[in-house]
Amino acid sequence: MSENKNNVLIIDDDVNLMNAMGLVLKKYNINLITYSEPLTALQELRNNPDNFDVLVVNYILSSVKGDEIVKLIRQFNKDIYIILMSSHKELAPSIDIMRSLDIQAFFEKGSNFDDFILLIESGFKHVTQIRNIQQMSNIIDRFGLEFATAVVNTIGARDKYTGDHSIRVSAYATLLAQELKLNEEEVKLVSLAANFHDLGKVGISDSILLKEGKLTEEEYTTIKLHPVIAENILATCVTFKDVLPIIRHHHERIDGKGYPDGLTGETIPYFARLLSVCDTFDAITSRRVYREQATIEEALKEINRVKGTQLDSALVEVFTNMVNSKISKIEKIIKL
Numbered sequence: 001m002s003e004n005k006n007n008v009l010i011i012d013d014d015v016n017l018m019n020a021m022g023l024v025l026k027k028y029n030i031n032l033i034t035y036s037e038p039l040t041a042l043q044e045l046r047n048n049p050d051n052f053d054v055l056v057v058n059y060i061l062s063s064v065k066g067d068e069i070v071k072l073i074r075q076f077n078k079d080i081y082i083i084l085m086s087s088h089k090e091l092a093p094s095i096d097i098m099r100s101l102d103i104q105a106f107f108e109k110g111s112n113f114d115d116f117i118l119l120i121e122s123g124f125k126h127v128t129q130i131r132n133i134q135q136m137s138n139i140i141d142r143f144g145l146e147f148a149t150a151v152v153n154t155i156g157a158r159d160k161y162t163g164d165h166s167i168r169v170s171a172y173a174t175l176l177a178q179e180l181k182l183n184e185e186e187v188k189l190v191s192l193a194a195n196f197h198d199l200g201k202v203g204i205s206d207s208i209l210l211k212e213g214k215l216t217e218e219e220y221t222t223i224k225l226h227p228v229i230a231e232n233i234l235a236t237c238v239t240f241k242d243v244l245p246i247i248r249h250h251h252e253r254i255d256g257k258g259y260p261d262g263l264t265g266e267t268i269p270y271f272a273r274l275l276s277v278c279d280t281f282d283a284i285t286s287r288r289v290y291r292e293q294a295t296i297e298e299a300l301k302e303i304n305r306v307k308g309t310q311l312d313s314a315l316v317e318v319f320t321n322m323v324n325s326k327i328s329k330i331e332k333i334i335k336l
Ligand SMILES: [Fe+2]
Pocket: 197, 198, 226, 250, 251
């Protein structure tokens, strides 16, 4: 098989015709690899997904219909460009079936062979473009994440408490998300949001951010801007699109007395309510110059006291049970 990417896997019973087609395609630098047995072809695609960018399937095979084969292939390969082939156009499956299986093209056997070559070449181009877009998007995502981590480290350097607090809140939020059986993507999202939730504090002056005594009314109003400042900082990164509402609303309260929007109950995004429970627990259990560090028991008592007014009741209950059942893990996080 050729090292370059111009390999086409074709599934058809008519091996003689395929061999003849293969000879013609060779002149166009296209390698046709023919399988008459659909299941063997399926195995080859499963074992060597990178060897083929284009698949051609005869719709009417002796053992099975081509769209059934495509259905099986789409379960493990969403990227390959698929051309369905048939000797009669009227025998082709409906456009709805073609769409649902992501079959990109149809070729009628016996029609202009140049059209077949063009279809295969556009398949190669399509897959290359998709691959380039994916690579670009991975680079952008990685860059966005690295850049934001650098910004969060900047807060840590300026205000050690907020840096350490973000790490602990992210650890609690990850545990809670797992406890709630959220899927892997959601756990990642919650953990990311928790890491950056107080990022907006970079926009607050040292005299307020690092003040050890009680804040004045005016200073408190300034501090309350931090969720919106964080949202504005991250708004330019596509990677953080889903994180933004979680960060913006992490100081909302169930009774509507929170900020910045005074949202109530379930109108507060679920992940923001989840983050809020972890944020509050950490604020109570951490040591501050002006306040004694509360014990786990005292912190649980406090978050249960404010459930239904400040915090989401159901989430406080799950969090409380989780803390009680994973006490040694929680003690380790408190020390971070
Ligand atoms: Fe905050």
